[in-house]
Amino acid sequence: MPRRLIPFLDDNMHRLGLLRAVGPLYQFRHAELHDHLAASASPPTGKP
Structure with missing residues (x-):
């Protein structure tokens, strides 16, 4: 999991159209x- 999820989603997943x-x-x-x-x-x- 990326440390900074929102920037990852913005930069990569959204840009790629996923x-x-x-x-x-x-x-x-x-x-x-x-x-x-x-x-x-x-x-x-x-369980933790």
């Missing part, structure tokens, strides 16, 4: 990318 800014939020432009990332993410365990 994200779009909707007000203060970012959304994935491609549903397939969103689904892929959601499927590969492990659910939180609740």
Whole structure:
């Protein structure tokens, strides 16, 4: 994970067209990318 997430999103992901800014939020432009990332993410365990 980048140390400075918002600058990373602004500079890279938004510029490449992978994200779009909707007000203060970012959304994935491609549903397939969103689904892929959601499927590969492990659910939180609740442990620190």
